[in-house]
Amino acid sequence: MGEEDARVLSDLQREQWAIDGYLHLEGVLNADEVGFFADQVDRIRTLPGYEPSRDQMPLGHYAWVDHADPDPEAFMDRRDLLAYHQAFIDLVDRPGLFDLVLDIMGPYIQFSMSQAIVRESGDSFPGYTHTDGGEAQRHVRVTETSRPIAVKAMYLLTDITAKDSGAFTVFPGSHMRPFPQNSERRPHPHAPGAVQLMGKAGDCFLFPHALWHGPAPNRSGTARKTLLYNYCQMFVRWYDFGAPPQEVMDRCTPRQRRLLGDLGYDFRPGSFFYAPQDQEAVMHQSS
Numbered sequence: 619m620g621e622e623d624a625r626v627l628s629d630l631q632r633e634q635w636a637i638d639g640y641l642h643l644e645g646v647l648n649a650d651e652v653g654f655f656a657d658q659v660d661r662i663r664t665l666p667g668y669e670p671s672r673d674q675m676p677l678g679h680y681a682w683v684d685h686a687d688p689d690p691e692a693f694m695d696r697r698d699l700l701a702y703h704q705a706f707i708d709l710v711d712r713p714g715l716f717d718l719v720l721d722i723m724g725p726y727i728q729f730s731m732s733q734a735i736v737r738e739s740g741d742s743f744p745g746y747t748h749t750d751g752g753e754a755q756r757h758v759r760v761t762e763t764s765r766p767i768a769v770k771a772m773y774l775l776t777d778i779t780a781k782d783s784g785a786f787t788v789f790p791g792s793h794m795r796p797f798p799q800n801s802e803r804r805p806h807p808h809a810p811g812a813v814q815l816m817g818k819a820g821d822c823f824l825f826p827h828a829l830w831h832g833p834a835p836n837r838s839g840t841a842r843k844t845l846l847y848n849y850c851q852m853f854v855r856w857y858d859f860g861a862p863p864q865e866v867m868d869r870c871t872p873r874q875r876r877l878l879g880d881l882g883y884d885f886r887p888g889s890f891f892y893a894p895q896d897q898e899a900v901m902h903q904s905s
């Protein structure tokens with residue numbers, strides 16, 4: 619596919635992105651794909667991988683575990699999905715979604731993270747609100763006309779039709795203003811200005827790391843499943859792997875390999891700061 623064929627934001631989407639700070643894209647995955655990925659999420663929880671470990675690790679760091687709770691309705695937060703199935707690799711530059719990422723971010727980008735989260739139903743989790751990018755990004759705010767530093771695509775694998783069902787909850791416009799962080803006014807999913815977004819399995823929410831967001835509590839009686847895929851400007855590093863395993867690289871297209879950090883030459887000072895000369899051409903080639 620050439621650049622001229624690439625899907626781009628409509629005027630309405632461009633306005634929503636600039637002002638609200640997120641897009642709701644309907645039906646990005648079809649029903650078969652939703653079923654497939656939901657089954658994969660159930661499968662990978664029985665396999666070794668990275669899961670959060672508050673006891674052993676500093677905040678936000680993941681530990682290698684033998685498996686998560688095998689109950690498909692239980693909590694799971696698995697990172698670094700690509701090695702689990704070719705379909706997780708192909709989702710990196712999924713047609714219909716990746717074109718929009720390119721339109722928003724420009725071609726000098728990398729893939730930075732993959733994740734599957736299951737929010738179990740229950741009363742113990744109150745939800746939480748944050749920016750992505752750890753301690754740094756919440757202090758970096760871009761303007762309406764700027765390209766974002768980093769972006770997340772969140773695919774719903776479960777219908778969200780009622781409040782407090784684990785909805786993706788946003789503070790529209792919060793990507794461009796400071797937020798109270800250490801007081802009783804700290805944002806949470808039921809604070810004034812919070813919007814719990816309803817959606818169907820297969821829909822995708824696209825948002826910059828700078829947007830205040832997070833999961834609402836899930837009291838729906840059913841586990842809520844999502845996949846999360848992150849992209850960053852090339853000078854910002856990926857944060858899911860030291861380097862992608864060769865077995866994953868071997869299964870990638872040239873564009874996927876480039877997104878995973880293969881520049882086509884060995885690293886040297888200046889790499890990633892400036893892009894390879896064919897960067898734009900590679901980003902606009904789908905295979």
Ligand SMILES: O=C(O)CCC(=O)C(=O)O
Binds near residue numbers: 750846
């Ligand atoms: O909805 C979730 O489970 C977490 C989503 C989120 O806040 C994030 O991906 O940063």
